[in-house]
Amino acid sequence: MSALERRYRHLLRAYPADYRHDRGDEIVGTYLDLADPRRRWPSPADAADLVRGGLRQRLRAAGATDLIPGVRLAALLALTTAAFLAGFWALVEQNPPPTEAGLPVFGPFTSTGIVAWLTWLVAVALVLVAPGRPTRVAVAGAMLVTGAVLLVSPVAGLPRPPLLVLVPQVALGVLALAVDAHLPLAARTLPTIAATIGGTFAATAGNKLYWGSYRWTSEQLLPAVGAVLLGVALLLAAGLAMRRDWRGSWAAVALLTPIGLLSVHILAGAVDGLSGAPRPTYPTMVGAALAVGLLGPLVLPAAVALHRRRQRDGAGQLRTTPADPCPTCGARR
Incomplete structure (x- = not known):
């Protein structure tokens, strides 16, 4: 066995064991036939393709074929939310504190956050x-x-937005990386509309926002x-579920982490046991953010595992119906 074949077989572990047993030789043989004979490592594109294929088959085995389309729906909602916030803060940054306040500024702007918000607007x-790829690259760049801004600004002695403002934006970006490359025009306009609404909302406050x-x-x-x-995600989940389409439900689960990070102030206030407008302590807010950041990503695989158990019949076989959707695009067959 060549080094290249051995490495392809390592990547093949992304697939379920029974699928590897039935079709593993065929898959590896196809990649080897197409690879340059001098190559010793699988190309990045081949590696990504194998991992994606393995994930799809594992989701099919779990009966969670709506998951990938659901995550793509969540990605659009996340990008739309990030666009609204970027539009809002880009306008806020143009109203720095008055000179007599004696507070640090970043040139004509409130803080270095203007650089981040402008990169988000490019995305x-x-x-x-x-x-597709250009958008994903732009979103990744905006996250970086x-x-x-979060790490360099304190070192350079420059003002920056608070940690609890920047972290949710990055979390929304992580999910937005899964945005569909084949969105219809109406869906592609949603982030632009959201950014415009955010900027308009900030502009209506005028110089009150600094x-x-x-x-x-x-x-x-x-x-x-x-x-x-959260409300939009739940409405979509309920509406789609009426047609036995579970994309909305998976989208709601995928959005729980960014929603939790957006709601850290409320969550921390509840932990502190305060009534009315919450005024939690900073350590409590940091603890709530860490809890959401650590526990949130575990919800999705836990939901997949639970779904898999519920989809098994008494003999341990996966229940399937003719209406099962394609695990890639969500289309009903």
Whole structure:
């Protein structure tokens, strides 16, 4: 066995064991036939293709064929939410604190956050004209810039948005990386519309929004946005479930982590046991954010495992119906 074949077989472990037993030789043989004889390692494209194929087969084996289309739906909702927030904050950044306040600024802007918000708006523009790889690259770039603002600004002695503002944006970006490359035009316009609404909302407040806006945003706007996102996800889940389409349900599960991070102020206030408008302590907010960040990603695989158990009949076989959708596009056969 050559080194290349051995490495292809290692990647083949992404598939369920019974599928590997039945078709493993055929799959590896196809890749070897198409590979350059001098190659010693699988190409990145081949590796990604094998892992994606293995994930689809595992989802099919679990009876969760709606999951990938559901995550793509969640990605569109996440990108739309991130676009609204970026549009809002890009306008807020243009209202720095008055000079007499003696607070640090970033040139004519409130903070270095303007760099991050502008990169997010570039990604929003790209999804309208070039969905797919260009949009995913732009979203990844916006996430990196947001992380750089978070890490570099304190070192350089420059003001930046609060941690509880930047972290949810990155979480939304992680999910937005799964945005569908074949979105219809109406869906592609949603992030642009959201960014425009966010900017208009900030503009209506005028000069009332300056350096204190980030604190107000983390306490008031972010939980409200999280509540709206949760409400939209649940409505979609209920509406699609009426047609025995479970994409909305999987989308709601996938969105729980960013929704939780958007709602950290409310969650931390509940932990502190305060009534009315929550005023949690900073350590409690950090603890709530860490809890959501660590536990949230476990919800989706746990939901898949639970779904798999419920889909098995008394003999341990997967229940299937003629209406099972394609695990890639969600189309009903």
